Every structure is written in structure tokens, then in C-alpha cells.
Amino acid sequence: MRIRFWGTRGSLPIALTAPEVEAKVAAALLAADGRRFADLAAARAFAATLPFHVARTFGGHSSCVEIELHAPDTGSHDYILCDLGSGVRPFGGAVLARHGATTPNTFHVFMSHVHWDHIMGFPLFTPAYIPGNLIRIYGCHGELEAAFRAQHGAPSFPVDFSQLGARIEFVSLSPDVPVTIAGLEVLPKLQIHAGDSYGYRFAHGGKVFVYSTDSEHKLDDPELTDGFIDFFRDADLVVFDAMYSFADAISVKEDWGHSSNVVGVELCQLANAKRLALFHHEPIHDDRRLADIEAETRRFEEITRVDAAPLEVFAAYDGLEVTL
Amino acid sequence: MELSPRRVGDVIVLRPAGRIDHLNADDFRSSIEPQLAACTGAGPALLFDLSGLEYISSAGLRVLMVAAKTAKPRGGRIAVAAPQPLVAEVLDISRFNLVFPVHASLDEGLRALRAA
Numbered sequence: 310m311r312i313r314f315w316g317t318r319g320s321l322p323i324a325l326t327a328p329e330v331e332a333k334v335a336a337a338l339l340a341a342d343g344r345r346f347a348d349l350a351a352a353r354a355f356a357a358t359l360p361f362h363v364a365r366t367f368g369g370h371s372s373c374v375e376i377e378l379h380a381p382d383t384g385s386h387d388y389i390l391c392d393l394g395s396g397v398r399p400f401g402g403a404v405l406a407r408h409g410a411t412t413p414n415t416f417h418v419f420m421s422h423v424h425w426d427h428i429m430g431f432p433l434f435t436p437a438y439i440p441g442n443l444i445r446i447y448g449c450h451g452e453l454e455a456a457f458r459a460q461h462g463a464p465s466f467p468v469d470f471s472q473l474g475a476r477i478e479f480v481s482l483s484p485d486v487p488v489t490i491a492g493l494e495v496l497p498k499l500q501i502h503a504g505d506s507y508g509y510r511f512a513h514g515g516k517v518f519v520y521s522t523d524s525e526h527k528l529d530d531p532e533l534t535d536g537f538i539d540f541f542r543d544a545d546l547v548v549f550d551a552m553y554s555f556a557d558a559i560s561v562k563e564d565w566g567h568s569s570n571v572v573g574v575e576l577c578q579l580a581n582a583k584r585l586a587l588f589h590h591e592p593i594h595d596d597r598r599l600a601d602i603e604a605e606t607r608r609f610e611e612i613t614r615v616d617a618a619p620l621e622v623f624a625a626y627d628g629l630e631v632t633l
Numbered sequence: 634m635e636l637s638p639r640r641v642g643d644v645i646v647l648r649p650a651g652r653i654d655h656l657n658a659d660d661f662r663s664s665i666e667p668q669l670a671a672c673t674g675a676g677p678a679l680l681f682d683l684s685g686l687e688y689i690s691s692a693g694l695r696v697l698m699v700a701a702k703t704a705k706p707r708g709g710r711i712a713v714a715a716p717q718p719l720v721a722e723v724l725d726i727s728r729f730n731l732v733f734p735v736h737a738s739l740d741e742g743l744r745a746l747r748a749a
Contacts, residue, residue, distance in 0.1 A: 528692045529699075534655050554728035555691055559698050561732075571727045572691050579655070605726045612719050613688065 310516040310633045311377040312546060316370030316396020317625040319523075319552045319567070319589035320426050323369035329595065336363045361626075362596035368627025370396035371426040372522060372589065374548060378492055378513055383408055387491050390418045391509065391520045391548075393446075396627060397430035404436055413441035417491045420448035421522050422506040423456035431457060432466045442475035447482050447490065449497050449507045454479040482507075498540050500524035502566035510540055516633040519547040519582075522589045525558070525566045526576070534576075541580035545633040548625065549573035551587035551606075570606040574613065577620050585610075586625040599624050634664040644746050645677045646739070650685035653693030662696045669700050674708020678746040682739050684715040694729050701733060714742030 316322075325333075340359055346352040356364045373396030376389040388404065390397065408414060414436065421427055436442045446453065457479075461470035470477075482488060484499040484507060494512040499505060501524060508521035519541055528534065541547050553562050555571035570587055577585045587606060590599055603624040610620050623629075634657060636647040645668050653661050665679075672679045681697065683689075701711045712734035716724060724730045736742035 528655070528658075528695045531655060531659065534692070554731075555694070556698075556728035556730075556732045559691075559695050569691075569727070571723075575655070575691055609723070609726045612722060613690075 310511075310513055310518060310545075311380075312518060312548075312631045312633065313375040313377060314373075314396075314586075314625045314627060314629045315375060315400045316373035316392075316394040316430070317367060317588055317590055317627055317629075318369050318371050318394075318592060319550070320371070321592045322371050322395040322426075322429075323592045325366055325369070333363055333366075333596075360600065362600040366596050366626070367590060367599050367624060369592075370394060370399070370627050371429060372421070373397045373400060373430060374520060375400060376493070376511060376518060381407060383412065385413055385415070387415045387417065389491055389493065390416060392421055392427045392522070393418060393429075393431045393434065394427050395430040395433075398433045398435075401433075401435040401437075410439055411441070413443070415443045415491075416445070418444065418446045419495070419497075419509050419520070420446060420450070420453060421500075421508070421520070422502060422504060423448070423450055423453060424504070424523070425460070427523070428456060428460060432461050432468065437473045437475045437477065438468075440474040444475050444477045445480055446477065447480045447495075449482050449484055449499070450505065451481075453481070496540075498536075501527060506566070508540065510544070517544045517546075518633060519544045521548060522550045523566060524550050524568055525564070526568050526572045528559075528572070537576055538579045541576055541582050544577075544580065544582040544584075546584040546586060546631060547573070547577050547580075547582045548586045548588045549577070550589045551602075551624075552589045552591050570602060571609060574606060574610045574620065574622065578610070578613065578617050581617070582620060583618075584621040584623070584631070586623060586631070588625050590624070634660045636664050636668075638668060640677065641680075641743055642747060643677050644680050644743055645671075646680050646682050646743075648682040648685055652688040653686065653696075654688065654690040655692040658690070658692035658696055661693055662699075665696070665700060669703060669709075672700075672704045672707070672709035672711065676709065678710040678712070679704070680739070680742045680746055681711075681713040682715055682742075683713050683720055684717065684739070686717065686720055689720055689723060691727070694724075694727060697733065698729075710746055712736060712742050712746055715739045
């Protein structure tokens, strides 16, 4: 199983500004310290040695994560996604580049919820306009289809949902009821978020991937906490909503429906999970800030580990691939 | 949970020891209730001496935060003091120290609460 992150930003897509790019270039030039590079490959090899926040970016697309069970070739393929934030636009471009416009594909999409940042990419998802494609959108919300139709037409968008060329089906799931879809065992779970959200535990070939975003953890009910420990149990990777600091999440931003890096580490440690991906990054955090949070979270994991096996912690970024 | 309460002037000092995690955070919450009820503008302030605490999880920190939110509207004052280095690091990484008064030593905490 391979996990590919197409969008990792929370609430609102962002883009690097000109001054931010200039600052990165200046820092890289300073680090080069007068070195000369024979060609672009040599320069890129040097860039790869620089800190992540200098040479690269965590990215700015809103939530979209791909689960790849088998590497696609140019023939028809069953794609699996979590959420349709703005990250699905570059995903759609990659699909078209691989298959062209005439090869029919199937897309299975598991929706955490239908807040705007999680559905906003769909109107610009090119495969939805191509006859022959099949898009199955799964979720536990009763208003799943209505939410997609509402954003896809006047006055919000120039193309009405009814004009889409692909066949689009909405499939209702129920929390705590396991199903098998596209070869994946899938278990949805209710999470605390305005209007509810749902996490998904996916299992295939002995590997477990948990997608748990837009989820607040109140910590005042041991049964709820134990429920999430079970949900994360022995997962090979947990994608976790770490939008806020822990202090913010329990004070000024309590009831805003998001969680923290600290709670992510604790739950994963208690669940014996192997990897934790910090996800749904706060839009006001720049690359340096996210890199600092990633480093702090690794330190937190280290000092709270006790006798448990190490938990690998990283901040997800647009373009990251993780093989489980 | 034994908190060994002792009164120092107009401050009650509570000294939790060992570990506070999701398994015993509710015991911790119950244990501070009597002192929290008395923590008003007219009553004594509460100072948690963390020098005997080896670890506190998010559930334990939340108990402290809820206590502060309960006391503040009544004019009550709550602070923590003397965290061991690893606990101090947890307070820092969680940003708890930005929303809750954290003092490096017990004396500093007592001075701050008396001066308030």
C-alpha cells in the first residue's frame, strides 16, 4: 500500500508569496557559500542537502490523499482517494497525463465531511468532465450529494453538476459498519467536528492506514479516547489533524473541531501505531514554522515514549509518498 | 490521588507526584475539586508544585485548564511551578506555558500569586 499526499493544508489553500520564495533562494545561496555547480543536477543534489523549509515547501493544497494498492499503468485503473480538497486538481492532471483522456477510470472517494475545504477541488477535477469515467463518492453524511451539487453551479461555479460527463454515484456508509470497497476493508468512525466528520480505517494486504482529519479530541471521556485508540490500533500510518497547538485546542480554539500534534502522538503511542503524519496544517503557518512543529513533535514522542517502540513522526507535505 | 495540600499564607499548594495520564486524569480532577471550590477572589489561590511529577499527558493538562477556566470567572487564581525538565519541555511543546501561568520554582510561584 502506498499513500500519496496531494493536499495537506487545513481550512484554506495557500501559496508561497514572492517574498517567501525570495527568502528561500537567499537562504540557499547563503548556504552554498560560493560553491560552483557543473549543471542543474549538481545544483539539485546540493539543494537536497538543505533543510526542508529552505529548499522545499509543505505546500498549500487542501485535503486530498491517495491510497494506491497497485501501481497504475496506462490502462484503466481503480483510484482511491480521501477527500476532494484543492489537491485533487493536480491529482486529476496526473491521471490524465498517465492515461490520456480516452481511457476510462474509476475513482473511489471517501469523504471525511463536506466542509468547503474538503470538496472545493471537485469542480476543477478534470476526469469528472470526461464520459466513461466512474466516480463513486462514499460518506456517512446524509447531505453528501446535496453539498456537491450546491457548489457545482450558479452562482458559485459556471458549470452545473448535471453537465459533468462522468458517471457520478454517491454511496452512503454507516459509522462502525465495516465494508469492502475496491479490495480495501474500510471502517468509518464518527469524529467530533461541527456537523460531524468521519475517520476511515483502511486495511489491505496486512497493512493498515488510518485517515483521521478534522477531528477534535475532548479528552474528558475515557471511553471516547479508548475508541480512538482502538481505531488507530497497530496502524502502519495514521494521518492526524494536528492543526493547532495543544494549548490552543483546549483554550481559545476549543470546540473549533481540530486537534494537536501532542494528542496525535499520545493516541498513536497508546495504539502502538508505527507512523504518524501531521496533517491539515494551519494556513497561517509558514514552512519554517511547520518544520519547527515537526521537530518538536519528534522530541515530544521521544520524551514520552517510555517502553514503547518508537513512533515515526513527520509533517505531511503535498507530493509526499509513503510506502507501508 | 494524593496531593498533600498545604497552606502557605493565602496560597494552597498541591503536590501531585508520579504520572498523570488518561488513565488517572479523572482521579486528578476529583482530587482537586475541594480546593478548586474554595479558589475564589476571596479564597486562597491554588499553586500546583510539579516537582514530584514525572509525566503529565494532555488529559492531565486539560484538567488544569478546566480548573483555571472554572476559577477565573470567580476571581480565583491558579498557577503551576517547579516542573521537572521533561515536564517543562512538555509544557513548552504543547504551548501550555503560553496560556497558563508556569513558574520555574515554588518560591517564584508563591511570590507571583501573592503579588497578584
